[in-house]
Amino acid sequence: MTFPKNFVWGTAAASYQIEGAAREDGKGPSVWDMLCRKPGAILNGDTGDVATDHYHRYAEDVAILKRFGVQAYRLSVSWPRVLPAGVGQKNEKGLAFYDRLVDALLEAGITPWVTLFHWDFPLELYYRGGWLNRDSAEWFAEYATLVTERLSDRVKHWMTLNEPQVYINGGHLEGRHAPGDQLAMHEVLRAGHNTLRAHGRGVQAIRAAAKQPCRIGYAPASHPKVPASDSPADLEAARRAFFATNQKNVATMSWWLEPVFNGKYPEDGWAFFGADVPHVAQGDLEVIKQPVDFFGINIYSADIVRATPGGGFEKVPFGVGYPRTAFDWPIVPEAMSTTARFCYDRYKLPIVVTENGISCRDTIAADGKVHDTQRIDFTRRYLRELERAIDGGVPIEGYFHWSFIDNFEWAEGYKQRFGLVYCDYPTGKRTPKDSAAWYAEVIRTNGAALHG
Numbered sequence: 001m002t003f004p005k006n007f008v009w010g011t012a013a014a015s016y017q018i019e020g021a022a023r024e025d026g027k028g029p030s031v032w033d034m035l036c037r038k039p040g041a042i043l044n045g046d047t048g049d050v051a052t053d054h055y056h057r058y059a060e061d062v063a064i065l066k067r068f069g070v071q072a073y074r075l076s077v078s079w080p081r082v083l084p085a086g087v088g089q090k091n092e093k094g095l096a097f098y099d100r101l102v103d104a105l106l107e108a109g110i111t112p113w114v115t116l117f118h119w120d121f122p123l124e125l126y127y128r129g130g131w132l133n134r135d136s137a138e139w140f141a142e143y144a145t146l147v148t149e150r151l152s153d154r155v156k157h158w159m160t161l162n163e164p165q166v167y168i169n170g171g172h173l174e175g176r177h178a179p180g181d182q183l184a185m186h187e188v189l190r191a192g193h194n195t196l197r198a199h200g201r202g203v204q205a206i207r208a209a210a211k212q213p214c215r216i217g218y219a220p221a222s223h224p225k226v227p228a229s230d231s232p233a234d235l236e237a238a239r240r241a242f243f244a245t246n247q248k249n250v251a252t253m254s255w256w257l258e259p260v261f262n263g264k265y266p267e268d269g270w271a272f273f274g275a276d277v278p279h280v281a282q283g284d285l286e287v288i289k290q291p292v293d294f295f296g297i298n299i300y301s302a303d304i305v306r307a308t309p310g311g312g313f314e315k316v317p318f319g320v321g322y323p324r325t326a327f328d329w330p331i332v333p334e335a336m337s338t339t340a341r342f343c344y345d346r347y348k349l350p351i352v353v354t355e356n357g358i359s360c361r362d363t364i365a366a367d368g369k370v371h372d373t374q375r376i377d378f379t380r381r382y383l384r385e386l387e388r389a390i391d392g393g394v395p396i397e398g399y400f401h402w403s404f405i406d407n408f409e410w411a412e413g414y415k416q417r418f419g420l421v422y423c424d425y426p427t428g429k430r431t432p433k434d435s436a437a438w439y440a441e442v443i444r445t446n447g448a449a450l451h452g
């Protein structure tokens with residue numbers, strides 16, 4: 001059977017999406033706290049003020065993870081909770097929360113995987129220019145050092161940034177994510193360059209401050225491309241489409257991968273963005289290209305792509321009634337196998353699926369349970385494709401289901417439920433869904449239950 005013996009089965013969540021306690025124990029505001037106060041910015045005027053109240057209920061949450069045999073939990077640290085102004089004065093109570101959480105996880109036999117930045121950028125630093133300011137890379141390094149000094153006696157798995165494409169594109173170009181800006185392309189690319197520099201400085205800071213050997217990764221979003229047929233021409237077309245930088249936004253791959261893994265911006269993107277490309281100071285690319293230990297990748301939907309005459313590619317429209325999630329994202333399980341394959345072929349780093357999951361219109365049924373058969377079916381299909389990639393020789397070290405619990409889905413507020421555990425927001429009551437028990441069995445059998 002395919003999943004290696006030491007395969008890591010995990011779940012994931014992120015600070016602003018679950019913690020709540022937005023103004024407690026000395027936490028500073030983040031850009032998301034700010035955006036949530038802007039009329040019309042978030043569906044139904046929802047905010048992360050309380051979210052799932054994980055800040056207070058973390059012990060109960062860890063007990064649920066333990067009950068379902070989850071081996072690893074991917075959490076993120078809230079930068080303004082530990083450094084209220086982003087730099088300078090640290091907040092002891094904020095750091096103590098992550099001590100408690102990490103200790104509880106370890107005591108439950110669950111390995112913490114810590115992401116340093118999952119979008120809750122300190123508001124005070126936004127007022128100083130945010131990612132547009134070159135100093136942002138140094139601010140991030142200061143924060144990374146603080147967290148590493150505090151947690152690395154217990155934490156051995158680190159990720160720097162989650163989905164830079166999404167917070168730079170959504171937050172700085174489209175304005176639907178925090179900080180809600182709609183900047184010119186040259187400014188968007190400048191913010192992107194600085195966040196890439198922050199990644200590099202973050203890796204350096206973790207390595208310098210870690211109290212024991214550790215593994216460091218990066219967790220970009222993916223924009224998977226799946227070939228329309230088994231033909232080699234379509235496969236290569238999908239690969240070219242996956243790595244192409246050819247649209248007037250930054251929701252692409254190579255722009256975010258080539259500097260990190262190869263120390264250069266992709267040539268097609270550099271030509272495509274023309275006068276808008278960022279100023280690259282001497283030494284920047286060396287800083288960005290730090291050796292990392294694994295390639296974290298978040299995988300959800302995909303485009304279907306076919307070859308066109310002359311070596312081109314084009315998207316194939318989804319047919320009428322094609323299966324979709326509650327978010328309306330097309331369900332394309334082959335996204336797993338092709339994305340893992342393309343990333344490994346090009347960068348030769350072990351892969352960890354740092355996010356994968358589905359939003360469903362879950363409800364509590366008359367029997368008090370949540371029968372989320374669509375989530376089970378989705379996850380089974382995606383995991384089988386992951387298995388196919390492993391069979392094909394791609395070293396895949398782990399899988400983190402997004403998400404452990406329903407949570408604040410950014411501009412969509414609480415409408416989209418991604419959890420294995422249902423959260424009744426008015427009361428905070430947790431109800432593990434059928435998928436949680438199913439996933440527990442997948443973990444217990446190291447994947448054999450996918451075929452049961």
Ligand code: IFM
Nearest residue numbers: 014163298355402409418
């Ligand atoms: O909820 C988000 C997460 O914060 C980042 N990746 C995608 C998820 C689902 O949209």
